[in-house]
Amino acid sequence: MERAEEPRWLNSEEREAWLTLVAVIMKLPAALDAQLQQDAGISHFEYMVLAGLSEAPARTRRMSDLAGFTESGLSRLSQVVSRLEKRGWVHRSTDPSDGRITLATLTDEGWAKITQTAPGHVEAVRALVFDPLTKAQSRQLGSIGKRIMGAIDPEDRCLRESAPL
Amino acid sequence: MERAEEPRWLNSEEREAWLTLVAVIMKLPAALDAQLQQDAGISHFEYMVLAGLSEAPARTRRMSDLAGFTESGLSRLSQVVSRLEKRGWVHRSTDPSDGRITLATLTDEGWAKITQTAPGHVEAVRALVFDPLTKAQSRQLGSIGKRIMGAIDPEDRCLRESAPL
DNA sequence: AGGAAGTACTTGAATGTTGAAGTAAAAGCT
């Protein structure tokens, strides 16, 4: 059982693309964190949580739903929401119709925070990602990302909406 | 100074591509770690360090050089190399020609480890990234990644070799 | 109705990462 088939090594083009992609997944999160920490004193993950609430009906979402949106586990989310609650941006309450469920709601202060923070963050995303790409590449990036996510997490909600790849 | 120009919001295509890319940078590292942890008991970062040494002349590289290769800071690298040293896969020595420099060398055990681990890891990379893509998309992925890295880290060594984008 | 099983989160200990300060060697300045 220990005998391996000759592995299908990456060719030089693939190898280079792979190393570049690894560089991106190492550095892009750091770059996003740096901008948000600098300009707003929050991490990218915290931004995602606030953004996820801001676009939800009644600015409210259940924890597990938010965990799905932020691609994180409940444990991490719970701790981060605790911090956001201490800062006065989020409020937690128990769902009256099911006591197991925790609802997270964006406060007015939280709304103000994300509203102030979003424009600068969008600028950073443009500067780091979309401005350096052609329109065709931006479109390709979406398709490529969706295909990779399909392989990582086949039953994810990333393929649910939006038809063409 | 507080008056912002109307921000250039992302259009729906860009927004979707962006959310997908965020999902990839959140989940792909976790998926790589899971495979390597499962099959070899090491993290992706540790794999990168071993791989970086394995392809260097005399299986040896200075710490700051390795830090560049792994896109990390010296602090993190130093701690990880300490762990790898305790496991017997890497050996540290001081450069005889410059006492400030630390050289990390892959031991024979380290070479055996990376040699056993690489085929399974390459399979995982293929399964998660290249198999779901067309050849053209794989090529595009390289170009797109390079352009994004160019924006994140303009004076990086990612643009030095390899001409076309 | 009562107990077992499942769901939705929260918490706490172990581990990993980051950032600032520390050490040590080499280079530059006068």
Add this chain to the structure above:
DNA sequence: AGCTTTTACTTCAACATTCAAGTACTTCCT
């Protein structure tokens, strides 16, 4: 030569993240 600065790394403390319980509520089964 002696003193400052720079370079290359290491370490320590603060902080974040993960994993394995723990809690509380609901649903299922008999």
